[in-house]
Amino acid sequence: MDLQTSFDKGSFKDREGRVFTSGGRIFRTLSQSAFDRMEVLEKDSRLQRLIDSRALIPSHLTTAKEVGFDPKLYGEVIMEHEKVPVVTYPYEWSFDMLRDAALLTLNLLESCLEMGLILKDATPFNILLHKNKMVFIDTLSIDYYTEGRPWEGYSQFCREFLFPLMLTAYKGVEFQSWLRGELKGLKASDLSHLFSWFDNFRKGVFTHVHLQAWLERSFARKDVAIRNSFNQQNYSKGQLLRIVKNLRRIIKTMRYKPSNSEWIRYDRENPYDASEEEKKRNFVQKAFAESTLHTIVDLGSNIGQYSAETNSSIKTIIAIDKDPACINHFYHRCKEWNTKAFYPVVVDLLSPTPAMGWGLQERQSLFERLKGDGFLALALVHHICIGGNVPLLEFVKLLKSFGNYGVVEWVGKEDKMVQRMLRNRSDIFQDYTWEYFQSCLEEHFQLSKVLEIEKGSRRLCIVQAK
Structure with missing residues (x-):
């Protein structure tokens, strides 16, 4: 007997698996590549280690038949996640909520790299407040690390985490309406115009804002794919870990000083x-x-x-x-x-x-x-x-x-x-x-x-x- 289900309309873009609910429980379909990867990570306990650290939402593989679903519709194997009862979005968070979510992402990325894994993306929509603590919910974002490849989530991390935090910490402007106005986050070129010459001395502004904005403008004038250009570079795991540590150091020093509450x-x-x-x-x-x-x-x-x-x-x-x-x-x-x-x-x-x-x-x-x-x-x-x-x-x-x-x-x-x-x-x-x-x-x-x-x-x- 197939149970009544409802697919989450926000997960349709993920080609590896869609989230759906049934009877108050949260499940996810799995593509063949996602199943192969999750099966290995579950068997060798890497997934469990991330769950035990309380950084990753508790999840496990199960068969569709065991739960009561038709395998022809949902696949032979699906993943079940612990339910988060209330969903809030990053543009509804306060400064320290977004800051904690950013640090969680960096800590999880560091743990993944140490285990031969990486996060495919870096959006705060992958994180929810659960049991009064931020937790990462997009298990399928965890992928195998390939030596020499860059972290493809870096630019997204800057747009959706680092730049909104800089806007509030460095310029005293609350980020919520900015994030709500652009779901993909703040552009480096836009933020670059807001910072004065003095702001160049603030941690991370020159490297992560102005330099990134310059690169965007430079590549926009050329018929060259940015991704292909970066993929030709050889990024060691040590370099990626140094980037993680640099971003974490910058974010940890940021302080929220509300201008008028x-x-x-x-x-x-x-x-x-x-x-x-x-x-x-x-x-x-x-x-x-x-x-x-x-x-x-x-x-x-x-x-x-x-x-x-x-x-x-x-x-x-x-x-x-x-x-x-x-x-x-x-x-x-x-x-x-x-x-x-x-x-x-x-x-x-x-x-x-x-x-x-x-x-x-x-x-x-x-x-x-x-x-x-x-x-x-x-x-x-x-x-x-x-x-x-x-x-x-x-x-x-x-x-x-x-x-x-x-x-x-x-x-x-x-x-x-x-x-x-x-x-x-x-x-x-x-x-x-x-x-x-x-x-x-x-x-x-x-x-x-x-x-x-x-x-x-x-x-x-x-x-x-x-």
Whole structure:
């Protein structure tokens, strides 16, 4: 009996094997060359050594019949991977998330070279956050090393890892929108124009940016294939290892210095009374204390100070905030915890990640990927509805799309933050009232409990789908 399956639309370009799901499990078809290679690497334990190092996602070969698939459709032998429950993309990561993914790629490449292997490519799309740690998921990217051949993934590593990190570390420009605008990464020629003469003294700029840009322009003026030119060179394994060490040294010295993060500052310099904050924290904890939820989505999470303290039955927390500095801070916190799986995501809900790539199916939209049983939406409504001109009813519909149970905080016009937002603009929000917000909530949820805080300027609400 053949089981119901669904092929991942983002893996169609890989000629060696397509990813598909069935019954909540992750599998991959294998071409003959991929099977031959994976069989050898599994038998001689090289694959297991990389898995044991926690750099590579646990995977193993199995027969299609053993799992219940038709061998005529999927091949005699397939590969099963450990499932990563939440998929996020590099343009949704913070600086240190991308930095850790870059270092993981270099460390894995070094381990591969020491075992007579190499990585065929070097894209951050081969990496996911899993169990609060970055892990490499594209097992078929591991290939045999051929003495004298260059690392073909070098240019891709620069475009999709090194250059975005340089943009943020050296120029103070957040990389997320740049990567989202170009799935193949930043071009050396574009980045070269952004760096001043002084930047040439920064580590890696002259060698990996300006020199690479010059080579691109040089080869573009000649009828010569860059790949063929490089293949004629004889690159020893020692040279490749020196390149790896050089890139790792550059990336390790990079530091994230957010130029202006009002929300980290807001958390540290919170203008509200400590007793009111304690009421809010206790309300949130009690709201989720007896729930049977498994995954909650923290919308406008800041540094995750509320969702991180929910009860132990909630195993997965997806934290969404538009401030990269907040998400970077939260990422460092979640690496220290092992009781829950945390997925920090840099996303502006007023401009959420769209579907992208070939046929708008290669990379899924935010709403296709990030789902939960419940949600947390604290101090968010005024930013969406006043800051973004979104009607209150549409905001409530957004909440419903992330879960059937949750806590949402109402922030009225008498609140200090809202007054600050309206200070230099006309108040066109006549329907921005608690009464109308309550009616919007009750159109989609049951409003089971309301707690007034901050002298009534804010209300905490527990809602559950009808």
